[in-house]
Amino acid sequence: MTNHQLAQESSNFREAMVPEAPTLIDELESSAEGAQEMAAARLAVEVTASFSRAIRESGVSQNRLGEVLDLSPGAVSQVVNGDGNLRVSTLGRYFRALGYQARLFLEPVEPERRVIASRSTCAAIEDELREYARMALAACTTTPSQVAMPPAPIWALPSFPKGTAWQPVALQFEVPSDGQQSEVRIG
Amino acid sequence: MAKVGRRVIWRRRHASDYHETIECAVKSDGSSPATEFLVTFRRGNWRADPEHNPPRDREQIHDYAMLMGKIEHIGEEGCPDTGTSVNHLEEGIWEFKHARCRLTYWDTPGDGTFNPKLKIDDVRTNQGPEGCDFWWYPRMDPYLRLGCAWPKEGQFAPPEGIAEGKTIREEDCAHDQPSTGSGELELPRGDGS
Numbered sequence: 604m605t606n607h608q609l610a611q612e613s614s615n616f617r618e619a620m621v622p623e624a625p626t627l628i629d630e631l632e633s634s635a636e637g638a639q640e641m642a643a644a645r646l647a648v649e650v651t652a653s654f655s656r657a658i659r660e661s662g663v664s665q666n667r668l669g670e671v672l673d674l675s676p677g678a679v680s681q682v683v684n685g686d687g688n689l690r691v692s693t694l695g696r697y698f699r700a701l702g703y704q705a706r707l708f709l710e711p712v713e714p715e716r717r718v719i720a721s722r723s724t725c726a727a728i729e730d731e732l733r734e735y736a737r738m739a740l741a742a743c744t745t746t747p748s749q750v751a752m753p754p755a756p757i758w759a760l761p762s763f764p765k766g767t768a769w770q771p772v773a774l775q776f777e778v779p780s781d782g783q784q785s786e787v788r789i790g
Numbered sequence: 791m792a793k794v795g796r797r798v799i800w801r802r803r804h805a806s807d808y809h810e811t812i813e814c815a816v817k818s819d820g821s822s823p824a825t826e827f828l829v830t831f832r833r834g835n836w837r838a839d840p841e842h843n844p845p846r847d848r849e850q851i852h853d854y855a856m857l858m859g860k861i862e863h864i865g866e867e868g869c870p871d872t873g874t875s876v877n878h879l880e881e882g883i884w885e886f887k888h889a890r891c892r893l894t895y896w897d898t899p900g901d902g903t904f905n906p907k908l909k910i911d912d913v914r915t916n917q918g919p920e921g922c923d924f925w926w927y928p929r930m931d932p933y934l935r936l937g938c939a940w941p942k943e944g945q946f947a948p949p950e951g952i953a954e955g956k957t958i959r960e961e962d963c964a965h966d967q968p969s970t971g972s973g974e975l976e977l978p979r980g981d982g983s
Contacts, residue, residue: 626798627828628858640852644859647851652863652871655923684874688851 647687650694654683657701671700794965797825799858799936800865808868808919810900812861815935815962823958824893824936831857831891831939857888864934868919869927876927879947882906883937883955892947894937894955897930902967904959905931935962 631637658665669679682689682697698705706727709719720728796813814824832854863871870876877885879894882904886893898904907928919929937955940948 623801624798626801628800628862631832631855631858637855640855641858643851644855645862647856648859648863648871651875652867652923655872659923684872686851686856687871688849 643688650687650689651683651685653705654687654697657698657703658683661701661703663701668697668700672696794820796935797822797828799828800862802865804866807866809865809930809934810932812865812895812934812936815937815958816965817958818961818964823938823954827893827939828854828936853889853891857886857891857893860886860888867922868930869922869924873924877947878909879952879955881956882908883952883959885947886936887942890941891939892942892951893939894951894958895934896937896955896959898933898935898963898966899931900933900966902963902965904963907931935959937962 625633628641632641658668663671665679665683666676668674668683669676672679682693694705704727706721706724708724711717794816796816798811798813800809800812802810814822814828816822860871860875864876875887877887879885882896883906884895886895896904897907907930910926910928913925919927937958938951940951
């Protein structure tokens with residue numbers, strides 16, 4: 604190996620080791636105050652996005668939502684299209700009027716923290732997971748590589764909760780060679 | 791391969807994220823209006839809108855953080871959180887909207903070209919991101935670039951702001967173009983050729 608080749612390889616190695624520059628969001632979150640503001644903003648955006656999704660999934664128009672809640676269309680629009688910074692009571696009532704029970708799920712972002720979710724919240728997610736697996740298996744043709752997976756639920760499928768009420772979970776699909784439908788096992 | 795460093799707002803972290811990066815575009819002279827705006831906005835010195843980031847009210851969320859949140863959401867989901875968070879201006883130049891702030895953006899495959907994504911006007915032709923709640927929002931290329939910003943002052947976006955956004959798009963994409971033998975850069979065409 605020539606000196607030039609050695610220098611180039613060293614440069615490539617250093618390049619690979621250099622971490623990516625922090626993003627502006629990383630910089631905002633580098634301070635305690637910034638991290639809190641970003642956490643608040645992230646939750647508020649998730650609220651507004653969830654309104655959009657719940658309205659689409661439920662088929663309930665904003666006008667109909669106003670009728671159910673006994674509010675003017677303008678008042679409903681202010682909430683649904685607002686900044687998501689709402690009272691818990693407002694969240695609960697609006698989502699229920701759209702056919703959903705709003706729940707809380709705490710994702711750990713610091714070391715030695717665990718997910719926090721109530722047993723009923725975990726149960727609701729597990730039910731969704733089972734239904735997702737059932738739909739995926741129903742869409743299966745001959746081999747797993749040909750499975751047409753349905754659109755993922757709102758929550759990220761790989762990062763399901765692990766809490767004191769849970770055991771580690773894995774999805775297993777088995778398509779026997781004889782074409783008989785296999786059982787979907789979760790556990 | 792890009793020959794210019796861009797300030798990154800958001801970068802893909804999960805396999806399920808829709809976009810790759812959302813960055814501040816860079817003009818041919820090396821300046822980045824979006825970067826300059828965001829630095830000013832974060833400090834609370836955006837003179838164009840002295841009412842933004844009013845005195846600290848613990849009940850409110852900082853406008854800068856909210857803007858970052860909306861940008862992050864589009865990066866992850868590929869579509870806006872609400873129908874009022876973005877707006878199509880002209881020829882694939884879109885704008886983020888928060889309070890009085892308007893910040894232009896567009897998409898690019900990152901190879902020095904751009905194919906303007908217009909607002910979809912027929913729900914039957916919708917080819918937006920899977921699961922997107924807004925049928926009018928198109929499927930964007932992996933990279934989003936931020937152009938320039940202005941405060942909302944009227945019903946319509948200022949023509950000079952839109953024109954500036956288009957100019958910045960041309961100049962920014964040129965940085966990703968491979969150099970010709972003469973050393974001169976080829977500017978991307980609207981059709982990506």
